[in-house]
Amino acid sequence: MPIVVVETVAALRLGLEPLRRAGVTIGFVPTMGALHDGHAGLIDRARRDCGRVVVSIFVNPLQFDRPDDLARYPRTLARDLEMCSSRGVDLVFVPDAGEMYPSKAVCTVDPGPVAEHCCGRYRTGHFRGVATVVTKLLNMVQPDVAYFGEKDAQQLAVIRRLVADLNIPVAIVGVPTVREEDGLALSSRNVKLDPEERRLAPCLYAALQEAALRVEGGAADPDAIRQAAAARLPRDERLRLEYLEVVDPESFQPVTRVAGEVIVAGALWVGRTRLIDNVRCRQLAE
Amino acid sequence: MPIVVVETVAALRLGLEPLRRAGVTIGFVPTMGALHDGHAGLIDRARRDCGRVVVSIFVNPLQFDRPDDLARYPRTLARDLEMCSSRGVDLVFVPDAGEMYPSKAVCTVDPGPVAEHCCGRYRTGHFRGVATVVTKLLNMVQPDVAYFGEKDAQQLAVIRRLVADLNIPVAIVGVPTVREEDGLALSSRNVKLDPEERRLAPCLYAALQEAALRVEGGAADPDAIRQAAAARLPRDERLRLEYLEVVDPESFQPVTRVAGEVIVAGALWVGRTRLIDNVRCRQLAE
Numbered sequence: 362m363p364i365v366v367v368e369t370v371a372a373l374r375l376g377l378e379p380l381r382r383a384g385v386t387i388g389f390v391p392t393m394g395a396l397h398d399g400h401a402g403l404i405d406r407a408r409r410d411c412g413r414v415v416v417s418i419f420v421n422p423l424q425f426d427r428p429d430d431l432a433r434y435p436r437t438l439a440r441d442l443e444m445c446s447s448r449g450v451d452l453v454f455v456p457d458a459g460e461m462y463p464s465k466a467v468c469t470v471d472p473g474p475v476a477e478h479c480c481g482r483y484r485t486g487h488f489r490g491v492a493t494v495v496t497k498l499l500n501m502v503q504p505d506v507a508y509f510g511e512k513d514a515q516q517l518a519v520i521r522r523l524v525a526d527l528n529i530p531v532a533i534v535g536v537p538t539v540r541e542e543d544g545l546a547l548s549s550r551n552v553k554l555d556p557e558e559r560r561l562a563p564c565l566y567a568a569l570q571e572a573a574l575r576v577e578g579g580a581a582d583p584d585a586i587r588q589a590a591a592a593r594l595p596r597d598e599r600l601r602l603e604y605l606e607v608v609d610p611e612s613f614q615p616v617t618r619v620a621g622e623v624i625v626a627g628a629l630w631v632g633r634t635r636l637i638d639n640v641r642c643r644q645l646a647e
Numbered sequence: 648m649p650i651v652v653v654e655t656v657a658a659l660r661l662g663l664e665p666l667r668r669a670g671v672t673i674g675f676v677p678t679m680g681a682l683h684d685g686h687a688g689l690i691d692r693a694r695r696d697c698g699r700v701v702v703s704i705f706v707n708p709l710q711f712d713r714p715d716d717l718a719r720y721p722r723t724l725a726r727d728l729e730m731c732s733s734r735g736v737d738l739v740f741v742p743d744a745g746e747m748y749p750s751k752a753v754c755t756v757d758p759g760p761v762a763e764h765c766c767g768r769y770r771t772g773h774f775r776g777v778a779t780v781v782t783k784l785l786n787m788v789q790p791d792v793a794y795f796g797e798k799d800a801q802q803l804a805v806i807r808r809l810v811a812d813l814n815i816p817v818a819i820v821g822v823p824t825v826r827e828e829d830g831l832a833l834s835s836r837n838v839k840l841d842p843e844e845r846r847l848a849p850c851l852y853a854a855l856q857e858a859a860l861r862v863e864g865g866a867a868d869p870d871a872i873r874q875a876a877a878a879r880l881p882r883d884e885r886l887r888l889e890y891l892e893v894v895d896p897e898s899f900q901p902v903t904r905v906a907g908e909v910i911v912a913g914a915l916w917v918g919r920t921r922l923i924d925n926v927r928c929r930q931l932a933e
Contacts (some may be wrong), residue, residue, distance in 0.1 A: 370814065382668075382670070384668070392842075397801060420776070464811070464812075467758070467759035467760050467761060467808060467812060468756065468757065468758050468759050468761070468778065468805075468808050468809040468811075468812035468813060469756075469759065469812075470754065470755075470756055470757070471713040471754065471755050471756070471757045471775075472753070472754050473753035473754050473755065474753050475753060475754070489757075492754065493813070496813050497812075497813055497814045500813055500814040500816060501814050503816065519754075520753050522753060523754040525750070525754075526753060526754035526779075526783075527754060527756070527779070527782050527783055527786055528783045528787050529786050530660070530789065532742065572701050572834075574681050633896070
């Protein structure tokens with residue numbers, strides 16, 4: 362089946378109906394485009410697991426808290442479609458905002474406490490926007506499995522929560538973060554970094570690795586862990602640490618004492634670009 | 648197929664999977680039990696339209712704003728199952744609260760402005776609870792068509808809104824209110840009325856009919872319409888009008904001037920029992 366590009370929900374459903382009736386497993390990779398090797402990893406995993414692979418490309422205005430961030434978000438549709446085609450994607454869904462939100466969306470999905478901390482604390486309404494658009498997309502595509510990057514760990518936790526709480530019949534698979542050789546997590550936003558910012562950017566991951574080392578070494582006090590991690594960031598006026606938190610991997614609530622597995626998550630401004638990253642680590646039982 | 652009663656989501660999905668694969672149309676009637684002829688009307692309509700009919704019976708704690716109201720809500724499971732059986736229902740889903748909310752439900756569906764007025768104004772969180780449980784039930788059953796009574800007009804508006812905004816692949820059908828001979832809308836709560844309260848109860852519908860007469864006669868000022876309707880209520884200490892509003896049928900926002908079709912909705916306390924009712928009416932163009 363050659364790649365098919367559809368722009369409407371009706372065409373999407375029409376294209377998927379015969380597959381669903383034939384019992385073909387449908388894998389789904391929702392994206393905001395500007396596809397990179399991290400997305401390729403999601404697509405490849407879906408390709409291995411499923412009979413058909415659907416990718417959506419939609420820069421969701423509802424999840425942007427700042428209009429300038431929405432305006433600056435990279436858009437590379439022609440290259441995205443090429444990558445989808447070369448990776449064996451069967452169907453690409455590229456709706457516009459009018460198709461996704463025909464009326465002002467009045468009914469939304471409220472993710473609750475899992476969105477309170479970390480990115481949720483600094484990006485008002487962001488995860489409500491994510492939860493709403495993901496619910497919509499899952500209802501449009503009705504996939505058997507949907508794939509999300511572990512790089513956006515809080516987003517993944519929000520989506521696992523909403524799928525469980527709203528009983529959406531889909532399996533959610535998290536796929537490990539893909540990194541550059543120097544450790545920088547792949548992100549569509551990386552193209553916005555100038556060469557000097559790009560050189561600085563891996564320090565976020567280095568700081569998180571420091572935290573992971575401490576946790577694995579038996580450190581239990583989250584404040585001490587956070588301080589040790591933050592101390593690894595170079596002093597540079599282009600860098601501004603937004604948050605660095607030690608949280609429970611499921612609830613994304615900050616832990617008061619590390620025990621068992623945690624996620625250390627951080628957001629770092631590098632010039633005008635905001636990068637996020639996280640590591641999952643476990644305190645070994647004494 | 649004889650009637651089947653299931654208590655878990657897993658058993659429900661297992662039971663429905665072969666039907667779905669065979670392309671049988673599934674009709675769904677979600678209820679809180681205490682079934683009466685209004686529910687029978689929903690079931691009969693589903694029976695006419697669909698290959699298989701599923702009824703759910705679940706008194707949803709999330710949509711009760713007052714614990715005493717939840718405790719007092721009538722429960723008549725044995726009779727409910729008998730009625731389902733006699734009306735040709737194929738499957739009854741009777742989950743308990745643990746099955747519906749295995750963890751504290753943290754992720755909820757926020758219906759937005761459609762829930763701001765009328766019942767939404769007086770029952771804090773009610774429609775969020777309704778929207779959340781209906782989304783869950785629709786995702787569990789995945790019906791082709793779901794049936795709701797027009798008696799709960801704001802609930803129906805909330806459900807139409809969430810199905811549209813979240814792209815849930817189901818058709819929503821509203822079924823006209825069934826009434827006693829004296830006009831009282833059938834409701835599971837009617838059994839709570841003592842004989843004297845029962846005698847008073849039809850005055851809510853009489854007041855709404857007065858409002859409809861005014862609208863159809865050309866009245867355009869909602870305040871004048873509301874006053875004329877309220878004046879039809881007898882003076883009795885057992886009666887307390889909670890609200891009486893003239894609203895847009897889709898958005899459930901109060902209109903500032905009647906033009907075209909409106910819903911006049913009201914809630915009336917009769918002793919300790921809260922009754923709601925509504926009429927849909929149209930101002931004829933001059």
